[in-house]
Amino acid sequence: MSELTHASAQKRLIGGQLLGSSQLVLGGILAVLCIAISIAAPQFYSEANIIAILRQCALVLIVASGMTMLIITAEVDLSVGASLAFVGCIGMAVLNSTHSLALGMLAALAFAGGVGLFNGLVVTKLRVNSLIATIGTMMMLQGGVYLFTREAVQNHNQLASFTDLGAGYVGAVPVPVIIAALIFVVAYVTLRFTTLGRYLYAVGANERAVRLSGLRSERLKLLAFVVTGLAVGVAGMILSSLMNAGQPTAGRGFELTVIAAVILGGTSLLGGRGSLFGTLLGVLVLKVIDNGIIILGWNQDLQMVVPGIVIILATYLDIIRNKANVR
């Protein structure tokens, strides 16, 4: 008997985690969006367009995977956009001088991971609030990239493998989408099935309780910062491949898109609550809106306005739904 109730409760939970909470609202929004746009513009469902949307999603999803982990620990990183641009320039410069994709990639990861580590240390050791700390880092990186290069770092080698990173395909699927899918799966499995994932939620839910339980809460947060940084490293290289150059001006506002997707996906800024599946939905919603505005031929400035409205609306719906649940 108790076995039975146990099993059914577990089933409910799994269903709940996949489709419960804000995901349901979000899934609904996504469905309505897709239907509405496809009625107005049938080309929405063309293979080319779907692939374009997925490619658009890839960069955001890569960084949002790390960011979800970080926000679950109740911290945030606003420097990812600035870091993205810097990483692209550095990766491209190393690539130019070494002719090696591996070394370029390594440099990008080392730099972006280093930025994450720096943010993490400032937050956990100096105890500076992460919002403030990473705004500081963002400013340093935005200015710093111009100390590094005044203009775009052009691609001198045209290595085929580097071009494939952003523009290549495996079968019909773009390479960035595959990379994003891999990172997403790894992050998903980590959060859902491993002790590390559980500890990340625990730190966000109550850091002191975690410390009293004999765990090193600071290291867990540090790790989440570094992981976010590494994700930026990957995304930065893909972006510079897509643009065929390292652009110091790239990535403006990128951090907002990433954080918006994570929050939209139901991850709480207060920590301890959230899911990567929600983040995936959040990314899709934002990018489908982007795409819809373009294929409907609307004013492109709405690309910022509409997601802003959606975020407020979705969060509000979430609050209403939570209240209904409590009662």
Add this chain to the structure above:
Amino acid sequence: MSVDFLHPGEGAPIDTDVSALEMRGIGKRFPGVVALDNVDFTLEPGKIHALMGENGAGKSTLIKIMAGVYGKDAGTIRMRGREVDIKSPRDSLKEGIKVVFQEIALISEFTVAENIFLEGYPTGRTGSIDWKKIRADSAALFNRIGFNVDPAARTGSLPVSQQQMVEIARALAHEARVVVMDEPTSSLTPNEVSLLFTVIRRLAALGIAVVYVSHKLDEVFEIADTVTVLRDGRHISTRPIGEHTNDTLIQDMIGRRIDNLFPRQRGAAGSKVALSVENLSTAKKLIDVSFEARAGEVLGFFGLMGAGRTELAKAIVGYDPIASGTVTVDGQRLAPHDTRTGVRLGIGLLTEDRKSEGLMGELPVYQNASLASLGAFARLGFVDKAKEHQAVQDYVDRFRIKTPSLFQQIKNLSGGNQQKVLISRWLMRGLKVIVVDEPTRGIDVGAKSEIFALIDRLAGEGLAVVMMTSEMPELLGLADRIAVMCEGRLTALMPREEATQEKILNAAIG
């Protein structure tokens, strides 16, 4: 603003035939919950009326209706025979009801005098605020309650006990006929409590009806004239205090008898030293504290507020840094300020502050229980959930933890059940020494005895239990040996048999 409060006895004569406040058939429902069901509550002028009940009994809903924080769904409220309609806190104050909540609602950046006259500053001829008068009137008010607070002091800089006095002075300034004190002693020292009681008696002598909300039995017996008990949103009894004994009051509150709050099941303590603390000092509080705790014993630490019990608890488990001294668990020295080695060696803290240091409120029961022992359920970093859930289920069954499922968010459990989950967290890890700090704080009378039984069982299973408490009955009922602290020092250490309340209190005062 009227000034007749300055002249006690010159106001309207107190009519003792008419109730100060009469609530009849009060009902209040929240979605899914009936918080109050047909509750009657009548207050007589000049009497102190205790309102008791377990958490969730409806006490706070009732006083929030008086205060105008909640509207009622059913029933009537009469003030001195006249039916009133209280729709907001402002209405409540206007009708002469002042509720002093546990979380004091003063503006901490304002001075005492400014807070007292917050609802209407007296003004001079030019319309400018008459500060001189405010100061003088404030001083007069304090004079009347027989307690002096500097009217010019910044409110936030005062201890809670004095902020309460400011609230009481505000009540007088509004000519309140009813003053409600909500759990007023929860953060006061014994000295402050007796001062507060003097002031409360004075309010009663002025003809004010005082409601005293508490679940501390000894206080209620000391101060109340009448006791009303609520349970599950219903009125259970209203009786003069003289008709009650400890047992009848508890029985009314929990609906059943508790024969023995402290059933001792365990045998005598062993002789093996599990924890040894030597010359422990911290930068802020502790001075040269040394003691040993043996496997199988409950070592109770008593002390007044600020004696350093919580500081000691946090220092010995490695949560807080220490300045000097050593902590040894089971023969191995602990690295200072490092909970990790502490937990590895087998010492853990059951915190006094469940919400901010113990619970992960948003997370389900099972994750809260397994936090410290998750590694034991993992293979290559992956959690074996079936194994984990089974282990947690075992504890839920063993300790009779009331939860709809393992997946319930722990914030939705009662305090007693939350505490049991946190105790499970440590037992699943396997400890040699458990430090419990105020283990029954915020826990209902009924659940308290279960926590006591659990602590008894822990010691019975061979753990050394170090218990920090400010509750004398808890100390005398559970401990094998009693240590007393005063201002960061250990001032006495005696076997239970030699301990008396006087001896303990003397050592606590230092």
